[in-house]
Amino acid sequence: MNYKGHCITNMGILLGTVYTAHKLMPTTHENLGAYMVGFALGTLILSPDLDTFSRPYKNWGVLRFIWWPYQKSLKHRSWLTHGPLIGTLLRSVYLLLVCALTYSLIIYLFKASEIHSVDNLFSQYNFNLEFSFTKNINIIAYLFIGLEISALGHLLADKASDFIKLLRYRF
Numbered sequence: 001m002n003y004k005g006h007c008i009t010n011m012g013i014l015l016g017t018v019y020t021a022h023k024l025m026p027t028t029h030e031n032l033g034a035y036m037v038g039f040a041l042g043t044l045i046l047s048p049d050l051d052t053f054s055r056p057y058k059n060w061g062v063l064r065f066i067w068w069p070y071q072k073s074l075k076h077r078s079w080l081t082h083g084p085l086i087g088t089l090l091r092s093v094y095l096l097l098v099c100a101l102t103y104s105l106i107i108y109l110f111k112a113s114e115i116h117s118v119d120n121l122f123s124q125y126n127f128n129l130e131f132s133f134t135k136n137i138n139i140i141a142y143l144f145i146g147l148e149i150s151a152l153g154h155l156l157a158d159k160a161s162d163f164i165k166l167l168r169y170r171f
């Protein structure tokens with residue numbers, strides 16, 4: 001299925017799941033917001049189709065190069081990219097590793113430059129680098145659920161479009 005088709009089916013799933021969650025298991029607006037953000041990111045830029053030269057890959061713009069090793073080392077529609085749960089887990093871990101490496105590189109470069117100490121520089125711009133995982137565990141969980149449900153929507157749409165293609169070929 002193409003990008004537009006995935007966006008339309010996922011939009012339907014998002015509306016359906018948000019409505020159901022709102023009716024059946026009332027949750028905070030914060031958690032629901034995190035779910036919607038995760039779902040949107042999973043559809044637009046963290047889709048299982050990052051394993052091929054796709055629109056979600058192009059949506060990364062100049063940063064698309066960070067997905068190049070991922071794309072080149074994994075086969076399109078392999079279980080590691082299109083498998084339930086494992087696909088989302090792998091993409092999340094991969095992106096976190098890229099962020100951690102970039103962060104370490106920035107710290108290293110600032111330390112090497114010896115112009116300012118890193119602490120002074122960040123406090124100068126009021127940049128708060130502290131992020132409490134235990135404090136924000138709910139937000140992270142809902143963000144991840146959003147990513148995963150959008151991926152499941154993608155997988156179902158892929159299967160459905162394969163099935164329709166097969167029917168067309170047979171009849």
Ligand SMILES: [Zn+2]
Pocket residue numbers: 048049077082154158
């Ligand atoms: Zn796909």
